[in-house]
Amino acid sequence: MTSIDPDGATVCVICDSRYGSTLALAREIAEGAGSGGARVRLCRVELSEPEFSVDSERADYREAQRIYRELPRATADDLRWAKGIVWGSPTRYGLMSTPLRAFIDEVAPLWREGALIGKVGAAFTSTGGMHSGNEMTLLSLLLPFMQHGMIIAGVPHSVPALVRTRKGGSPYGASAVTGFDGTLSVDDNEKAIARALGGAGGATGRAGTSGSRHRWNWPAPTGSPEKGHASCFFLWPQKGGTKVACIQSRGPINTFLWSLKSCHSVF
Ligand SMILES: Cc1cc2nc3c(=O)[nH]c(=O)nc-3n(C[C@H](O)[C@H](O)[C@H](O)COP(=O)(O)O)c2cc1C
Numbered sequence: 024m025t026s027i028d029p030d031g032a033t034v035c036v037i038c039d040s041r042y043g044s045t046l047a048l049a050r051e052i053a054e055g056a057g058s059g060g061a062r063v064r065l066c067r068v069e070l071s072e073p074e075f076s077v078d079s080e081r082a083d084y085r086e087a088q089r090i091y092r093e094l095p096r097a098t099a100d101d102l103r104w105a106k107g108i109v110w111g112s113p114t115r116y117g118l119m120s121t122p123l124r125a126f127i128d129e130v131a132p133l134w135r136e137g138a139l140i141g142k143v144g145a146a147f148t149s150t151g152g153m154h155s156g157n158e159m160t161l162l163s164l165l166l167p168f169m170q171h172g173m174i175i176a177g178v179p180h181s182v183p184a185l186v187r188t189r190k191g192g193s194p195y196g197a198s199a200v201t202g203f204d205g206t207l208s209v210d211d212n213e214k215a216i217a218r219a220l221g222g223a224g225g226a227t228g229r230a231g232t233s234g235s236r237h238r239w240n241w242p243a244p245t246g247s248p249e250k251g252h253a254s255c256f257f258l259w260p261q262k263g264g265t266k267v268a269c270i271q272s273r274g275p276i277n278t279f280l281w282s283l284k285s286c287h288s289v290f
Contacts, residue, residue: 029087030230031106031107031231032056032060032061032062032106032107032153032216032227032228032230033057033061033062033063033064033104033105033107033230034061034063034105034106034107034108034109034221034227034230035064035066035097035101035102035105035107035108035109036049036053036054036056036063036064036065036066036082036103036109036110036221037049037066037067037068037109037110037111037123038065038066038067038068038094038096038110038112038113038147039067039068039111039112039113039120039122039123039150040067040078040087040091040113041074041077041084041087041088041113042081042084042087042113042130042201042205043083043086043090043091043111044095044113044149044201044205044208044209045112045147045148045149045199046087046090046091046211047112047199047208047214048063048108048111048147048148048197048199048209048213048214048217049111049264050065050146051197051218051221052109052111052145052147052197052208052217052218052220052226053065053211053221054218054221055062055218055219055220055221055222055225055227056107056109056221056222056226056227057223058218058223058233059222059223059224059227060164060223060227061082061107061170061221061226061230061231063123063225064092064095064104064105064131065094065127065149065271066083066095066096066097066098066101066105066126066128066156067091067094067095067096067097068112068122068123068124069095069096069122069125069126069166070097070119070126071122071209073084074121078188081205083205085287093154097126099130099132099133102130102133102138102139103133103138105142105230106142106227106230106231107142107143107144107226107227108142108143108145108147108173109144109145109146109147109220109221109226110123110141110146110147111146111148111164111165111196111197112124112125112142112148112160113148113149113150113158114148114149114150114151114155114156114159114160116156116232117155117159117160117163118156118160118161118163119148119154119157119164120162122208123163125272126229127167128223133171134170134171135146137172137207139168139171139172139173140171140172140173141172141173141174142147142171142173142174142230143174143175143176143226143229143230144164144167144168144171144173144174144175144176145175145176145177145196145197145220145221145225145226146161146164146168146195146196146197146289147161147196147197147198147200147210147217147220148160148161148196148197148199149191149198149200149201150191150198150199151198151200151201151202151203151205152200152202152203153191153200153204157193157198157200158193158195158198160198161168161193161195161196161198162195164196165195165196167219174229175222176225176226176229177195177196177225177241178192178195178197178216178219178220178225179194179195179197179224180194181224182215182216182219182224184211184212184213184215184216184219185212185216185219185265187212188212188213188216189212190207190210190212190213191209191212191213191216192213192215192216192217193210193212196220197213197216197219197220198213198216199213199219200213202281207280217274262278265275
């Protein structure tokens with residue numbers, strides 16, 4: 024029997040950002056995690072310049088980059104340290120950005136070790152449009168967590184801002200919609216959803232119950248997982264305990280043949 028222990032939570036928020044809106048969400052998530060009792064690291068990824076179609080003459084770009092570059096660069100050690108990992112990037116063609124993707128590739132040795140199994144993952148993004156990849160980018164950001172055998176944290180509809188929002192923010196993670204000229208700032212609902220994602224009801228609360236206390240039936244750490252298989256874990260609180268479901272794909276992941284593997288109370 025384990026209980027929720029947010030004081031034991033360590034949360035690493037990793038962001039990529041050009042004009043500052045994804046960075047603004049990252050700051051809200053970090054604040055939410057800190058308020059929820061977690062020790063927090065806020066990091067950036069390495070830039071891969073030149074990036075086409077970015078207006079590097081814009082004042083908001085220059086200011087955002089000045090602040091962004093002051094953040095420490097995320098490393099594999101940050102991911103080892105954190106029980107909760109929250110990463111995000113601006114959308115690029117409906118998917119995560121190249122610099123964040125490059126970081127995820129860089130920490131691939133952690134996957135071989137199984138070092139992130141049982142940890143908590145959550146995602147955030149910023150998009151120009153409301154219907155041009157906002158939720159798809161969040162989903163693309165969540166998929167690597169599933170490959171690592173991590174538990175996904177989202178935003179429940181008990182968060183009032185999620186019901187009120189007319190712009191970004193979704194059950195799949197925190198998000199902002201900046202408009203195609205990038206001039207819309209992150210609004211109050213989007214900020215509140217981001218804080219909730221990082222906070223005691225989101226990544227921090229989940230991270231307080233994750234990690235080595237849970238042992239999953241998993242392939243040998245340095246071996247290859249069974250070809251074409253993937254797992255993802257969902258946690259949801261309910262009266263009398265928290266339920267955990269492990270959903271495994273059967274066959275190639277892109278066929279989406281998911282099956283409910285197990286479902287039991289663990290604490
Ligand atoms: C190369 C490129 C591709 C983009 N693709 C999309 C897209 O597919 N959908 C969208 O809504 N916005 C797209 N955008 C807009 C950015 O994702 C958007 O401005 C975002 O809010 C910027 O976040 P930031 O302020 O953190 O840099 C694209 C921007 C660039 C430069």
